[in-house]
Amino acid sequence: MRVGVDATCWQNTRGYGRHARALLTTLVGLDKDNGYTFFMDSPQQLETVPREVEVRLVRASAPAAVAASANGHRSPLDMCKMSRAMSNREFDLLLFPSIYSYIPVFSRAKKVVMIHDVIAEKYPDLTVPRNTARFFWKTKVTLGRWQADAIVTVSDYSHKGIVEHFGLNPDSVFIVGEASDPIFGVLNDPTPTPHLKTLGLDGRHHYVVYLGGFSPHKNLEALVWAFAKLAVQQEFSNVRLVMIGDYEREVFHSYFATIRRQVLELGLEDRVVFTGYLPDAELVALLNVSTALVLPSFMEGFGLPAIEAAACGCPVIATRESPLPCLLGDGGIYVNPNKREDLELALTKVLASEALRQRMRTAGLAASRRLSWESAARQMIGVMQKVVMQ
Secondary structure, eight states: OOEEETTTEEEEHHHHHHHHHHHHHHHHOOOOOEEEEEEEEETTTTTGGGGGGGEOOOOOSOOOOHHHHOOOOOHEEEEEEHHHHHHOOTTTTEEEEEEEGOOOOOSSSSEEEEOOOOOOOOOHHOOOOOOOHHHHHHHHHHHHHHSEEEEEEESHHHHHHHHHHOOOOOOOOGEEEOOOTTOOOOSOOOOOOOHHHHHHOOSSSEEEEEEEEOOOOGGGHHHHHHHHHHHHHHHGGEEEEEEEEEOOSSSOOOHHHHHHHHHHTTTTTTTTEEEOOHHHHHHHHHTTTTSSSOOSSSSSOHHHHHHHHHHOOOEEEESSSSSSSHGGGGGEEETTTTOOOHHHHHHHHHOOOOHHHHHHHHHHHHHTTTTOHHHHHHHHHHHHHHHOOO
């Protein structure tokens, strides 16, 4: 079987890109029976593509990882060029690892389209605020669902949301999970890196960490509010809030300026650190010396940062509106994202009890080890085989 893959989000530094790189790399490494062709629109990071893969570069005026932003859209000419290339009749199946970079194609090949979640559908004002961008998003999702022979998502939670929101047959939506990359793990002698030390993260404080983007649906105003409540208490004077994410080159809808202003208005500038983008080695070092990771989003389709933190032995406080209660179990405390007081209480409990943190660490490590990209890749192979045989 010849499989054509939309790999235009390979260069994305956020969740879509990480997911595509991990899943596709593992997939082509395991699947020796089929041939894979990656369609990419930028030469960046070509050296990281598995050697078993044929790469076809369809140059774009702006890569999809940049152009498909909350405030814009891809060039029609760029999309036509990619559509024409992927519509080649030599392929038996076309795989789109994310609806984010989907484009319509015109061929008899079976089509597998991944829809990670329905966050943009449930919270359009917080994710795709401009009417033009919202129109293009809805059109893309509609065409993707219409053309798909199978829709794939990343969790039971997202499966339920997709089936209910779009009114689909549950049997037409498949689940292919996620996992943390192997680099995320417990270090024998965890110490902050030189770069982390320049940010003031030298390991002498308790760190409450947030990892992700600064989109409004991430509910970060609630996190800063809850931290401010703790910051005035003497017993938590040694706690720092560390917010990790690339706020300078964000292509998704961002309200970083709002969060930054809130920090200043609450007088927390000496207690909150914005690190910007951190490479994985830096993340692992920081998570290994952190007290808790907090993911307070209004919704998460999977919640990969929480899984990465758990793999590093870091306790997790996360939203109930996610699959994380099922994925991590006792490795986390789960809060109603609409109740800020729940978040404050959870932070207080975790910061005040070393025994609780140790129990959460043990449970989180065990839960994260049950997830693997190999398992996810085998699930995807099964879906592709089933679709082609239909």
